[in-house]
Amino acid sequence: MADEIPIFPKAGSILINTGSIVNWNRLKRKPNHTPTDELKECISATVGSWLNDLDKTKAQYATDLKCINPTFSSNLSGDDREQLKITVKIFVTQPDPLALEDAIEKVLADLDVTSLETVLLSLSQPDQKSVSMDGIKTLWEVLERMVEKEKILAIGISDLAKDELEQLHTWSTVKPCINHVNLASCCVMPPDLTEYAKEQDIQLLTHSDPKEMFPDKTFQDVLCSTATEKDSEGWSVSWIARYTALVKDRGIIKAKGYLVKAVRDVKKGK
């Protein structure tokens, strides 16, 4: 496998759009998927199908890859846009404002909409002992600008304890409307958190996303098994965006999908 000729040796960035996975039967067969498992399945399938249709000659020189799965459209523009509530959760591992901005713009473009109802931010730095409030604030300012431009209607944060949430709430111009909490880490919500959230009108919603949503190694493994070993070297995930479009009045999920951006320094690879 190591001797295999790489398919996209010059690629320094890859953007994967899974399209709406709501009708993916292969996913429905695995009810106990973790979010990481689900993402792995999705990326693997999208890249796999993209590789099938790929012009291999052109790919040798491509620097920026865009993998989409044409069967499962992620286009949400259309007559019923008004009835949709689009929620996007963006996972980053570094407090890089450009990456976050890039994520939001790419989601808007790929969904073909001008605004998103809710964006939730998850900054997860597993190597750090405590939450970096400075990091969060840097990123929060990006979100606030987006709200000002009416590209996002409401913004929320993830996995903050009461004190951190209070800090963010007090400091921010546009207040967080949601705190997305991992239910596994606290079977019962801490009472100080629920009380504070009630006072400040912050919704406490739960999730089961792991602390490390998608380690770089996992991403590289997926590329390795779908493309080649050389193609998988050096990648690091810039951001992951998971979107859900709910039909407001009917409580039905119209679409759900992922966008993933990864980058690498190609010169290093050689």
Add this chain to the structure above:
Amino acid sequence: MGLLSEGTPLSWEETKAKADHVREHGITQFINLWKRHKDVKKDCLLWGDEVEYTLVHLDHENEKSSLLLKGDKVLHVLQQQERENPADLKTIWRPEYANYMVEGTPGKPYGGLMAYFNMVEANMRRRRKEVMRLLSEPGETALSVVTFPRLGCPNFSRPEFPPTPTEGASRSLFYPEEVIFPGHPRFKTLTRNIRQRRGEKVAINIPIFKDKNTPSPFQEDLSQYGDSGESQAASLPDHIYLDAMGFGMGCSCLQMTFQACNIDEARHLYDQLAPLCPIIMALSAGSPIYRGFLSDIDCRWFVISNSVDCRTREERGLEPLQKDRFRIHKSRYDTIDSYLGPCNACYNDIDMVYDRDICSRLKAAGVDELLARHVAHLFIRDPISLFSEKIDQNDEEESDHFENIQSTNWQSMRFKPPPPNSDIGWRVEFRPTEVQLTDFENAAYVVFVVLLTRVILSFHLNLVIPISKVDQNMKTAAKRDALRQGKFYFKKDLLTGYSPPKASECICNCPCGNVDISRAVDAEDEYTEMTINEIINGKVSNNL
């Protein structure tokens, strides 16, 4: 429970004489409703639940408990807010069959956002509190329990009343007249009319649990209760014998109703939930004790079914058909006989009895075959209560005759057309769940079922299996310990968002409107037997 029109009830003979009138206008009313609402496209999800409570008196000193006949008094106060401030209701209260029961629903329906799921338990807690507040005498309380274990035992009520086997609506050896809700004539009228139509008292025989000291055979001497011999003849050995509508309709259940976005979605959800009726019933089982005896069943379903069985001997097949029109296989309280969605016609493998003339009339008005048969099936029944003030109706604006027949077909699922003069759309009612003791559990079942409908629609799941198998499942579900030991027919692969090949063959050859029941599909490879655990939690299998 159903329709509470005002007024003066007719006698059974008068009601029977008007049966054709009620049916004819009922169908006209349905056609009008259907025409007006069949093309409505974008109704939103609205849903709600109904919880029935049992008023109980606990005498700790004498270690005695009894059913508290205070429903009318309590309801009068509970309904005050509805009379005084109808715009801002948080809870709504209605009477039920027995005067020890009250039924509560949320004041406004819940909507389409996920946040509503969080409100269910809180509203249920509020309802319970409202009732409890009115039970201020020592020992008084309210429980949400399916059956009161000693219903029908001597002196089971407070105040105590003797049963009247030779007079009154029930003529029961065990169930006094005074237990029936006195505040509206409907319930006594139904009781009397069912008995008179049937030509004899209802007979409910529940298999008894054979415990260590249970005699074999188990047979009570009913003469001790004043039986002249009629009941003894109707009772079966090794069974607990009950003889009144009150034993069935005095049971409590948990029901959910939701509005679909249009008629097609309503029909689709009706079909998808039907196979779940036995499953949810087995999960929620909570009624093993009847008239003080431990039974061999865990669910109330067939007790209620027999308690309102108005079929005559001819209809039951015990005598040849002379005066009656149809041989009818089920009580008017029982499971549904057909799916409503065109792609599920092939799974309608029960010989469903329906009125051919009514079916033709509906089809002539433009109703498709499946829906026409469904309504024609409901309308094989006579009305069993009728009020003099409601005989002559404006069929364009009123639907009491339709509702009369519709609301006295008590089935596992109910398909509900929009009422006239309202914004309400096509609805589906899920009826088999046994009520639970706590608000938490009741809320869990309600939220689970509604959420399940969202999942079925979002992910295009298909749970449909031949309807005869659903009926078999219902029988299995009522048995003792069905939850752990029962095997239920269930669809192997839920993921076909599209009809399986055999079904689509059926459609190609008989497009919607030309359903031929003899082409019921042999779908044996589509379903298999599973335990409740496997159905809910999954089956470990080698091939995915």
